[in-house]
Amino acid sequence: MRIERHQVDAERVAQAGEGFVDRIGRQVHSYSRAGLMTTTEWQLITDSYLDYLGALSTTRPALDCPEAEAVLKDAAEAAAGAVSFAAYYPRDRFSVFLDYPNFGMSYDPEYGQDRDPRHRVTAGEWLDAFCLAIVADKVSPHGEAFSWARQLMPDEPLTPALELVDGFVAHFFEEEADFPATSPASQPGLRALRALADADRGAFDAALLALLQDGHHGRGPASLLPLVPIALAALAYRTHGWSPAVDTDYLPHALVTGFETPGPRVRGLGRDPRPDAVARLAAGPVDLDRPVPARPLSADSAARFERRTLEALTPKEGEPLDAWELTGALRYQGYLLSARASQSADATDALLAHLRLGSQLGAAVFRVALAEPGTEAEVTIDGRRLRFPALRDRDFGPAFWETALSYALVTGSPEDLEPLVLAGPAIAAEDRSPFASYRTALHDHLRGADPLPATERALKEVERAGDRSFLPPPVVLFSQLVRGDETSFNLALLDALEAHRDHHRVADRATDPGAPLSLHILGLACHARRSRGWAVHVRSPYLPPRLLQAAGRARGGGGEPVAAS
Structure with missing residues (x-):
């Protein structure tokens, strides 16, 4: 009726x-x-x-x-x-x-x-x-x-x-x-x-x-x-x-x-994935759109961000360089990265340059944080050898560490990853966020410790957080990586990207800087390609093919990481 x-x-x-x-x-x-x-x-x-x-x-x-x-x-x-x-x-x-x-x-x-x-x-x-x-x-x-x-x-x-x-x-x-x-x-x-x-x-x-x-x-x-x-x-x-x-x-x-939709949903460990979703992913790449408008980037705006980045790398007369300025420089590169990513479905040369520079900036901050008080740390950024006085500022905290780590996982630079693994997320400030265990699990995984205890805590933290206006970290995606389950990793990857896309379909969030690209998800996808040789069965502008191909070549010894290309 x-x-x-x-x-x-x-x-x-x-x-x-x-x-x-x-x-x-x-x-x-x-x-x-x-x-x-x-x-x-x-x-x-x-x-x-x-x-x-x-x-x-x-x-x-x-x-x-x-x-x-x-x-x-x-x-x-x-x-x-x-x-x-x-x-x-x-x-x-x-x-x-x-x-x-x-x-x-x-x-x-x-x-x-x-x-x-x-x-x-x-x-x-x-x-x-x-x-x-x-x-x-x-x-x-x-x-x-x-x-x-x-x-x-x-x-x-x-x-x-x-x-x-x-x-x-x-x-x-x-x-x-x-x-x-x-x-x-x-x-x-x-x-x-x-x-x-x-x-x-x-x-x-x-x-x-x-x-x-x-x-x-x-x-x-x-x-x-x-x-x-x-x-x-x-x-x-x-x-x-x-x-x-x-x-x-x-x-x-x-x-x-309750907004029930068909398709893969890997919300936590122990849930069997849908057979039809497994079949779709096994048959070939699943396409996922990115309904994000191209972000305007004028030549003047791009030049201003690049100039501010350069100022962080240029000592003022009579004054030492300040590593705190590098946090702002990484933020400027993030703005440029977001705009470039929104304008193309694949990684352009300009986008690669922002990723390489961002990876080096983040690594430099933690080389400085690791230095003994009263000494200087030597870093290389954009081909420049620079010296920064040792510093551990609260702005070098866990959230910044996670961002810097995502850049390093995307680029695949061992030199940039090393100081992040040595420092850990809480070198400069205690992690009081609702998702502290996720960063601990990431660090444990990269330093060769058992990541599963922290991963289990991280899954519970995400469950407790419930529905929030902010996106939680891709904990389920990471959990499938550390458990070595390639099929579930791809299911969780599709799920994480859908969540990212849907989050930015609400209100005016499509204009958020993070809308065109999730560095956290992209970093884990590149890391899975590079460290495990896994195929990625999701095809999307959120996963620029050029970056995944570079990660795959690095695994097979057929090319250099993005950071050195």
């Missing part, structure tokens, strides 16, 4: 979609500057996200794109923020963070204040927020807030909305005996929940159909996404594997399935 969606206001759809990236940023920052952000502000933010999501669904009804996933996640977080404010403020500490505009708000207890009854949530608001939490898989982290917010609702007659609230509370948080009594005359939402608990698919399909046939009203784009039916369909699919029996764009496939 097919149910078509109702008509909405085309002008409101256009307004919801136009300039959303900038508009949502202005909205949340405006509210934060105007005073305390309460349930009202978080609900208004939620409404903006839902209107945008509805507008997206008019051109992509399945909502199967990274942009929709990011918007849904923030809509659920903002709605849970309203519920958390009602549940906790001013008694308890809590926080709300939106990845899309990179905005967060923390609340501390305000002793001596009482809860403001104006900031309670209604049954309808609670339902919308809880349905979003179901679809975005965020019930667990916010479950306590939803339970408290329900208890704090004002006493009122048992409306259909409140009855469904109690049904969700019983289904998720209480004993089956607490579930409201149901009958054929009960509202369809409650009957659907009862059918889910009883695993009665026939009753569930009938109740969901009744919900969708009730009629949907509203002229705004958010009305195209009825949250209760979507949440119930999502529960049915994720609990019992039931796909909706009704064909309708009111139930976007991605929202129901």
